[in-house]
Amino acid sequence: MTVTHEPDNGSEIDATVLGYLLHKHPARAQTFTAPVGDIHVFAPEARPQRCTFAMMLEVDPVGLVRDKRFRGDTRALDHYVNDRPYVASSMLAVAIGAVFRTAMTGRSDSYPDLAASPLPLRIEIPVVSVRGDDDLVERLFAPCGWSVKQEQIPLDPEFPEWGVSRLRSITLTGRLRLADALRQLYVLLPVLDDAKHYWVGDDEIAKLERAGEGWLSAHPERELITRRYLLHHASLVSQTVGAVADPPATPLRSMRADAVVQALSDVGARSVVDMGCGQGALLGRLAKDRAISRIIGVDVSARSLEQAARALQVERMSDAERQRIQLLHGSVVYRDDRLRGADAMVLMEVIEHLEPSRLSALEDAVLAGARPGAVILTTPNAEYNVLYPGLPAGALRHEDHRFEWTRAEFREWVDAAARRHGYAAEYRPVGSEHPDHGAPTQLALLRREVAA
Numbered sequence: 001m002t003v004t005h006e007p008d009n010g011s012e013i014d015a016t017v018l019g020y021l022l023h024k025h026p027a028r029a030q031t032f033t034a035p036v037g038d039i040h041v042f043a044p045e046a047r048p049q050r051c052t053f054a055m056m057l058e059v060d061p062v063g064l065v066r067d068k069r070f071r072g073d074t075r076a077l078d079h080y081v082n083d084r085p086y087v088a089s090s091m092l093a094v095a096i097g098a099v100f101r102t103a104m105t106g107r108s109d110s111y112p113d114l115a116a117s118p119l120p121l122r123i124e125i126p127v128v129s130v131r132g133d134d135d136l137v138e139r140l141f142a143p144c145g146w147s148v149k150q151e152q153i154p155l156d157p158e159f160p161e162w163g164v165s166r167l168r169s170i171t172l173t174g175r176l177r178l179a180d181a182l183r184q185l186y187v188l189l190p191v192l193d194d195a196k197h198y199w200v201g202d203d204e205i206a207k208l209e210r211a212g213e214g215w216l217s218a219h220p221e222r223e224l225i226t227r228r229y230l231l232h233h234a235s236l237v238s239q240t241v242g243a244v245a246d247p248p249a250t251p252l253r254s255m256r257a258d259a260v261v262q263a264l265s266d267v268g269a270r271s272v273v274d275m276g277c278g279q280g281a282l283l284g285r286l287a288k289d290r291a292i293s294r295i296i297g298v299d300v301s302a303r304s305l306e307q308a309a310r311a312l313q314v315e316r317m318s319d320a321e322r323q324r325i326q327l328l329h330g331s332v333v334y335r336d337d338r339l340r341g342a343d344a345m346v347l348m349e350v351i352e353h354l355e356p357s358r359l360s361a362l363e364d365a366v367l368a369g370a371r372p373g374a375v376i377l378t379t380p381n382a383e384y385n386v387l388y389p390g391l392p393a394g395a396l397r398h399e400d401h402r403f404e405w406t407r408a409e410f411r412e413w414v415d416a417a418a419r420r421h422g423y424a425a426e427y428r429p430v431g432s433e434h435p436d437h438g439a440p441t442q443l444a445l446l447r448r449e450v451a452a
Helices: 017-022 061-066 090-099 136-144 178-193 203-211 222-229 234-245 252-266 281-288 302-312 319-324 356-370 382-387 407-421
Strands: 002-005 030-034 037-046 051-058 119-129 147-154 164-176 271-275 294-299 325-329 344-348 374-380 423-430 441-448
Touching: 002 017, 017 051, 017 178, 030 090, 037 090, 051 090, 090 178, 119 178, 136 147, 136 164, 136 178, 164 178, 178 203, 178 222, 203 222, 252 281, 252 344, 252 374, 252 423, 252 441, 271 281, 281 294, 281 302, 294 302, 302 325, 319 325, 344 356, 356 407, 374 382, 407 423, 407 441
Parallel strands: 271 294, 271 344, 294 325, 344 374
Antiparallel strands: 002 051, 002 119, 030 037, 037 051, 119 164, 147 164, 374 441, 423 441
């Protein structure tokens, strides 16, 4: 991919300012190592009249497929024999995010005014994978302000009767903020391809919201972009469409975390166990609260714990901070003496991932075994599901959910468990409440009662 800045005739701007905006020196060829491969960045042309930066991703397809983070199957031949390393797809999008991360934020200490201003830009990508109608590239990029030129690539120039492939070369010209241009490419390249080389989870929602800020909410193909970016996962799409459509709205996952943090504050928790911590979204919030002196994240997935450690930047922590935050491999259905005595335990969107037959084991492990001073549980409210566009009747919000309870069903289970173990239960809605269907998430706060 190349990015070219050619100032208008008569402009006093030096085109090599592009290097400052990209945070790359035009006189240096640099190589960056990322999970997708080696990324080479260099400037084939750097003159006051015109400056071009090129980014070339050199993919190691064998190394990529063997990386567990990308769920590779080393026995499948099609992982090795395919066009992924040779076309602009989600791999190039990941490379853009890795190499131009600061530029995507729109920050430039040297030229803040130019970073915030539309500039004449030309972006050329020689081979792009496009799955869809002939006008898909135009429909996606033109509303963003780009003039689009594309050329379909034949299957084989020597045999024109074979027809054209789904591969195209595209050139985009327009006057946009550089940060917007990069963020649009980051989102739209995998959308064009309608595929990703890695597992898509809940964290993709946050990526889409960040990269789509300022342009996606008004895009006429917003729903198509959202569906394809999230690989058509109905549960993820249903959580995202409303938030992307209405920028001031707070995403449900953020409201859920806010509600949990408020409940922890209400009980004055200084030691907290985040059971089923996943990739560490809540742990990151807890780490910023200096009133909490001990934080334990527990998950059954070793991979999730590795991701949480990276997100928390554990390797950069001081010794004192490492003692404050622990990541433990464990399960919510087994007693674990390491978790006893905490002020509070959080099970945020955990119980619905268990088979109903395992709920009694959860109850024993948490309320009888760990016996924290307070327990905070959140789970989807099944009654609210009818309000999600695109979620079929009777379907669950996530493919890994084993059940989703109504408000009455949730209260019945929590009340019975609380009585059996000496806890008092309080219920709070999370998210905007519908008069008939309630809030999208339901929260239960259990406080351990003091024996008379």
